[in-house]
Amino acid sequence: MKQLSVNNLDVNYGRYTVLEDISFTVEKGDFIGIVGPNGSGKTTLIKTILGLESQMNGTIEKDPSVRLGYLPQMTAKRDRTFPASVYEIVALGLLGDKHYPKRITRKDKALIKQTLSEMEIDNLKHKRIGDLSGGQQQRVLLARSLVSRPDILILDEPTSALDPSIRDNYYQLLARLNQQGMTVLFVTHDIASIGSLVNKVMYLDRELVFFGDYEVFAHSDKMTAYFGRVTDHSDCEVDCD
Amino acid sequence: MIEMLQHDFMVRAFIVGSLIGISAALLGPFLVLRRYAMIGDGLAHVSFASVSIALILGTQPVIFSIPLVILASFGILKLTETANVYADAAIGLMGSFAVALGVLLASLGKGFSVDLYSYLFGSILVIKQQEVWLTVILTIVMLALIAMFYRDLFALTYDEEYAQTQKLPTRQLNYFISGLTAVTIVLGIRVVGTMLISSMIIFPAVTALQLAKSFRMTFVYSSLVALISVITGISLSYIFNLPTGASIVMINAVLFVLAFVTRKIRA
Numbered sequence: 283m284k285q286l287s288v289n290n291l292d293v294n295y296g297r298y299t300v301l302e303d304i305s306f307t308v309e310k311g312d313f314i315g316i317v318g319p320n321g322s323g324k325t326t327l328i329k330t331i332l333g334l335e336s337q338m339n340g341t342i343e344k345d346p347s348v349r350l351g352y353l354p355q356m357t358a359k360r361d362r363t364f365p366a367s368v369y370e371i372v373a374l375g376l377l378g379d380k381h382y383p384k385r386i387t388r389k390d391k392a393l394i395k396q397t398l399s400e401m402e403i404d405n406l407k408h409k410r411i412g413d414l415s416g417g418q419q420q421r422v423l424l425a426r427s428l429v430s431r432p433d434i435l436i437l438d439e440p441t442s443a444l445d446p447s448i449r450d451n452y453y454q455l456l457a458r459l460n461q462q463g464m465t466v467l468f469v470t471h472d473i474a475s476i477g478s479l480v481n482k483v484m485y486l487d488r489e490l491v492f493f494g495d496y497e498v499f500a501h502s503d504k505m506t507a508y509f510g511r512v513t514d515h516s517d518c519e520v521d522c523d
Numbered sequence: 524m525i526e527m528l529q530h531d532f533m534v535r536a537f538i539v540g541s542l543i544g545i546s547a548a549l550l551g552p553f554l555v556l557r558r559y560a561m562i563g564d565g566l567a568h569v570s571f572a573s574v575s576i577a578l579i580l581g582t583q584p585v586i587f588s589i590p591l592v593i594l595a596s597f598g599i600l601k602l603t604e605t606a607n608v609y610a611d612a613a614i615g616l617m618g619s620f621a622v623a624l625g626v627l628l629a630s631l632g633k634g635f636s637v638d639l640y641s642y643l644f645g646s647i648l649v650i651k652q653q654e655v656w657l658t659v660i661l662t663i664v665m666l667a668l669i670a671m672f673y674r675d676l677f678a679l680t681y682d683e684e685y686a687q688t689q690k691l692p693t694r695q696l697n698y699f700i701s702g703l704t705a706v707t708i709v710l711g712i713r714v715v716g717t718m719l720i721s722s723m724i725i726f727p728a729v730t731a732l733q734l735a736k737s738f739r740m741t742f743v744y745s746s747l748v749a750l751i752s753v754i755t756g757i758s759l760s761y762i763f764n765l766p767t768g769a770s771i772v773m774i775n776a777v778l779f780v781l782a783f784v785t786r787k788i789r790a
Contacts (some may be wrong), residue, residue: 332688352688364556366681367737374678378689384674410736426685 283310285348285434285465286331291340293326299488300326304340306484306493308434308467313460313479315496316469318486324469325355327486328436331467351375351432353423355439362412368422369407372397375429393429401425401455417448424455434465441472453479527761535655536647536767540753542662543711544723544771548749549669550704551728552741556680558610560728562599562701563721565614565621566708569595571717572625573709574642579632584642585654588709595621596701645716645768647757658710665703676700677738714753715768723749726775733782748778 286308293301301323308314316324329335331342332352344350372394373386386394398404401421406414411422420440427435437456441449449472457479460466470476473483483499485492492499527533547563554560570592577587595617602613629639641649669676678686679696686693704724711720731744756771 333690334684334687350688352685354682354684361556363732364681365552365732365735365738365741366677370677370738371681374674374681374685374689377674377678377686377691380674383671408736 284308285310285345287343288327288331289341289343291327291330291338291342293323293330293335293338295337301330301486302489304486304490306490308465310433310465311460311463312482313456313466314468314482314484315473315476315480316467316484316486317471317473318491322486323488324486325438328352328438328467328469332436348434349430349432351427351430351435353420353427353435353437353440355442364410364412366411367407368398368403368409368411368414369394371411371422372407372425372429375426379430393431397425397429401428415448417444417452420444420452421455428459432464434467435459436467438469439471440468441470449475524758527758532648532650533757533761535650535652536757537754539650539655539658539710540647540714540757540767540771541750542658543707543714544727544749544753545746546662546665546703546707547711547720547723548727548731548745549666549742550700550707551724551726551745552731552738553676553680553700554704554724555728555732560725561611561614561721562596562704563708563724565599565618566592566596566705567712567717567720568618568625569621570709570712570720571643572621572628574712574717575625575628575632575639578638579628585657585709585713588712589706592705592709593702596705597698600697600701641716642712643716643718644766645712645714645719647714647767648760650713654713661706661710665706668699668703672696672699681738715771719768719772722772722775726772726779727752730775730779730782733779733786748775748782752778 284307287306289305291301291304292299304327316327318324326335330338332350373390376386376390376393377384395404398407401424403418403421403425406418406422411419414422424440427437435456441452444452453476456466456468460479468476468480473480477496477500480496482494483492483496484490485499492502528537551560554562570588573588573591574584576591577584580587599610599613599617602608602616603610606613608616675686675691675696678689678691679693683693686696707724708720711723714720715723727745727748728741730748731741735741735744752771752774756774757767759765759774760767760770
């Protein structure tokens with residue numbers, strides 16, 4: 283069942299083209315890995331889908347009943363001293379559907395409780411988010427995205443700041459959500475690690491270079507080219523990292 | 524205390540001081556956490572210019588200043604949005620321009636230098652009944668608006684981009700919080716003066732941030748700090764014949780040090 287379709291999408295900042303003629307369709311239950319080199323337009327694409335980009339041409343078709351959840355990139359600039367509890371952060375995920383004064387109802391409280399439990403962070407609900415580890419914080423932000431029960435979950439490199447063991451645990455969590463029927467769009471540099479999770483891959487380089495089954499992608503020259511580009515630092519005169 | 528409350532001017536000072544203190548304390552966390560704390564200082568400078576204009580024109584300075592300072596606050600936002608000027612630089616531009624204008628006007632209108640002095644350093648003990656009513660009405664409206672938009676403002680403060688994905692009116696909320704700050708600044712210049720009003724926004728918020736583990740408790744602590752500092756500051760200024768505004772700020776500073784030490788001991 284089609285949930286979202288992007289048709290002939292162009293995004294331009296002045297004369298600079300970020301995305302050109304992007305078209306694809308997202309089906310219910312898809313787990314799509316979005317890959318590509320730095321500056322290839324991955325984040326711009328998901329921000330456009332989320333309605334955060336105004337400099338676009340083309341169309342994005344989505345049934346109004348299809349709800350989007352979003353987990354932004356985890357960056358070091360996030361303020362660790364911010365005085366917000368886990369519970370308060372998760373409750374922010376319910377704001378979009380509410381009318382002023384946007385009170386938290388009993389039903390909301392039950393949803394928050396259930397989501398905290400599903401993410402296995404109910405024991406942290408009164409903790410200040412800045413006091414948690416990176417992995418725990420990312421679970422809290424995932425809970426914020428999930429509390430409104432989205433149909434499509436969009437994640438922008440959510441695991442880039444996590445260590446490998448926590449990352450694997452996180453991937454299992456996403457796999458479980460996908461098995462329960464949630465569609466997942468996942469921007470990552472780590473396609474090798476989530477190869478077993480995704481059913482489709484989108485390879486962007488300002489244009490749509492590849493979009494299709496992971497199995498086809500895995501055996502194509504495109505995959506070789508992609509990993510060659512991100513791992514081959516032999517031409518670097520200084521530390522490429 | 525009872526003796527103090529037998530004077531009408533003291534009752535008015537406590538009412539106005541407490542209301543302005545709470546309003547400033549509730550705006551403070553939104554501004555401090557978004558690195559916008561100095562907008563209070565910039566708008567206070569603008570209010571100095573607007574008070575100078577009002578005194579030259581012979582109008583009521585507070586009522587005259589409210590729309591002007593609101594416009595200036597919008598001007599600061601507009602500068603950051605459209606002219607690619609950083610927020611702190613935009614605040615500096617607007618503030619220094621306003622002070623220069625105020626000084627020029629003050630030098631032209633020599634006759635009102637005493638009045639202007641009272642707006643520079645506050646004169647809560649000579650506040651008029653009309654100003655009390657204006658403060659009460661505007662503070663109630665502001666508190667109701669902050670309560671109404673509390674969750675949106677929280678979302679905006681924590682993560683503006685995520686707030687946009689939730690379809691919250693982030694741009695309008697930015698203007699809203701700036702407008703409320705402008706009103707609070709103008710009302711507050713009678714309490715502590717244009718030189719010190721930004722401290723009523725910054726001190727309670729920063730003190731609360733030393734102790735609070737949740738966003739809600741930040742507002743509770745911030746309001747408590749504001750109330751304690753205003754009531755103690757006014758009382759001390761009455762008992763020891765000290766400048767009221769400076770006394771309030773000094774109590775704020777003491778409370779901040781206590782909160783800071785408490786946090787260090789806890790850690």
